[in-house]
Amino acid sequence: MTRIVIVGGGFAGVAVAQELQRRLPVRDADVTMVSRDNFLLFHPMLPEVAGGSIEAHHILSPIRQLCPRATVTLGLVDQIDLDKKTVFVSHGPHGAVTPIFYDTLVVAVGAVTNFSELTGMAQHALGLKTIGDALYLRNHIINMLEEADVETDPARRRELLTFVVAGGGFSGVEMVAELNDFVHQTRRYYHRVRADDIRVVLLHAGNRILPELNENLAAFALKHLERRGIEVRLETMLGGATEDEALIKDADPIATRTLVCTIGTATNPLIGKLPCSKDERGRIVVSSSLEVEGWPDVWALGDCAAVPNQATGALAPPTAQFAQREGKLVARNIVARLRGDAPRSFDFPGLGQFVSLGHRSAVAEILRFRIAGFIAWFMWRTVYLAKLPGLSRKARVALDWTLDLLFGRDITQLPLARGERVGRAHYEPGDVIVQQGDIGDLFYVITTGEVEVVRYAQDGSEHPITHLRQGDYFGELALLHAGTRNATVRAVSPVNVLTLGRDDFTVLAKNWAGLREVLIDAARERGE
């Protein structure tokens, strides 16, 4: 029985698993899917979730239901060892690492957001890549309306009611249209918010929006957005952000508390660590049949690969439509390889594109037909519904749309986080708090009680190192050096600890001189 491991639960990875399910008898292969989330995100509808016309849950389809024959493992892939044909997955609250061995590997980890090239963007721009981003953005927009309703200073009120979207591609245009509809439809609940205080701006670096579409359709879209009151600024480069300004290159900043950024993607860090060859944008180089150059039985596809498309002679664009087609082909090629047949090349001309413009209008380019207005909007809804995986999801989204027509937009915020950010934990005597060899993801401060630190030698023997008490801390080394735990820490008495996550701890330790000194001094004292 051959072991096929798919890394990544997006459109590409799920399409591979589904097609393998169809084409391989149960006994022939053991298919494992490793995914960070237990759902497939239908990301073309993220602007609708951010704008509150669709429930967040409804664009998430459970991977276990989509791929019932695959073994689904929820976790983060820390490392892929192509020589030893092993994927290392960390999962659970303490990041335990499990190796998974493969005969055939499919890499479909997608891309990540990266705003870091412009000043202040990482801190203040809002992304639109994950379901968390969409929910956060929706809450944020409502927050701005709530705050503006209390604010008495007219300049601050206008700042709160200015919404800027950067990027005039598909998702930027859909987002600015949804945002504009949302703010204007819910304005009536805020007695002190007036229509002329609201300003919605779309920034685009090029000389026309929607560069992927035909020029006439893009012009139609531009006119529609402007008629709806959106200020579209072409040939305008974003320069950065602060808490209350969007900075513009060679122009005055825009006073705003809301900068949604739909541009700026980077390679997944996992890809950077792989020894295979990559293109200038960091994507994995694959053959026309999507196999990784130099590594037989390793396939890559989707946004993390540079996929040559025979139909156009160019690279395939990073859209759901292409990811799904690539997935089908990879599954077929894996089956062909198992049976000794020749793999096929990727050759897909694309079916077309839709862009929703809000207020029941859209533009579409389908198999060379170009459509704009209400009919395009109606087709957009129909096609998206058809594409949404699973009957239950289709029914729920169709009902969302119907109820939206009947009752209008909803302004309830959905509080996302539990209050506390510093975690707390309690241990009884003998409990292991940190396990030698685990990936470190927490830093600990002891508030009451006593712990012992021990180290295990290769032969399994245990060596005591030290005892720590109230006000002491541990766990910083694995975090600072991004390695595994070099010792085990066990409670001696009942122990209470505070915990700080890896990311939080790392940024604090790197930037705060006083804290870094404390840590270095103490490490020296302990002889580490």
Place this chain on the structure above:
Amino acid sequence: MTRIVIVGGGFAGVAVAQELQRRLPVRDADVTMVSRDNFLLFHPMLPEVAGGSIEAHHILSPIRQLCPRATVTLGLVDQIDLDKKTVFVSHGPHGAVTPIFYDTLVVAVGAVTNFSELTGMAQHALGLKTIGDALYLRNHIINMLEEADVETDPARRRELLTFVVAGGGFSGVEMVAELNDFVHQTRRYYHRVRADDIRVVLLHAGNRILPELNENLAAFALKHLERRGIEVRLETMLGGATEDEALIKDADPIATRTLVCTIGTATNPLIGKLPCSKDERGRIVVSSSLEVEGWPDVWALGDCAAVPNQATGALAPPTAQFAQREGKLVARNIVARLRGDAPRSFDFPGLGQFVSLGHRSAVAEILRFRIAGFIAWFMWRTVYLAKLPGLSRKARVALDWTLDLLFGRDITQLPLARGERVGRAHYEPGDVIVQQGDIGDLFYVITTGEVEVVRYAQDGSEHPITHLRQGDYFGELALLHAGTRNATVRAVSPVNVLTLGRDDFTVLAKNWAGLREVLIDAARERGE
């Protein structure tokens, strides 16, 4: 025009605002509602959200839609000055404080969760008070199934699949029933999870569950839960919790990663600071007409008040049903007082109670009729739907229930938080980072750039104090002493800072010896 301020947007506060809306002409009163959330939470349905049969949004009703005539202010009430008839509200990302003056005050801030009396509970028990709690719990249950599916050690798998609910009152019973249904209905998606690995336990301190209900109904409920496979342990006291155990008084601990606690409420801290008299449980003492003793024109009701009920001779129970009736009465009494009429006493015998037992069964006690089984369950749904505020919510919940019948439970997790816990911010020269006089809610570490610290005198003149640079920090004093900012901090060059929230900073500073030393030494150096 008289100014009426309502503090608290729960059932009690919203009922007051709605009844005032009905009984007072627009010109006679200016009604302000101060609420932490912009929605009314229909908390009787929290177990349904945690169990995934209702969408979270659908049990939240926007307060602005329920009370269109009130001025809604979103924020936290820091302090109430009964002598100066002023409520201080903090709002916005930096906690700016706005005073609101009143002629008549309604206090309806409810109760808060407090697990701190038992060891380790605050750290490890899951509450069920807010919509965030319900969403977190739902994600957590799915996480346990996902983890159990990967876990190879049988003992650890059983630990992951053991779910404990503490408290055999209304919400404990509904929660354990929902949890049991959810886990058993979704189990089929987890190939490596077997039915006999799953254990669901209800702990109750008394000798029978549902002490508020008739004995026969409680016995029916107990038998139903046990038939569904739930282990009900009577006369069992919870002793505390660790990361992987529920501790039991005078008995062995239960190995579990899920302890849901439906017991343990405490007075809202705001009430503790008020000078009026309180009962032994910290609730405000009110007259039979719900006026606060010694403070005319101040009314208190709901879970934060000890409300005498003429119909029973006892105090009114802390349920939505009573809070709504109390709210109506307070509104009528306010109007009576304005018109010089005598206020009326609270006198409400209650309409009855429902408890859902899962799997289409319930028990009910309505106007002395006692019903159990499917008919009670059907009535429970009908009554809850009728009670849910707003037609839009009724329609959405009715559809949730219908789709749940058609498609079964959903196992998609909804990721709640954005990744980072330490905040980051960027400022341009001249931007104010901290404003003297604001409530402090953040602690800052400078990662790049320079800031100046200045203090304003009473006459408005500005006095320079110091400059701070990379690796320096500020903002700790307002947090440590829970006061307002004693100086203004302004960026001199472009500045990047890391921020840590008030709660996180305070627990770290209090418990970590090294950090506290750094802070105290530096404060001395700066001469503060």
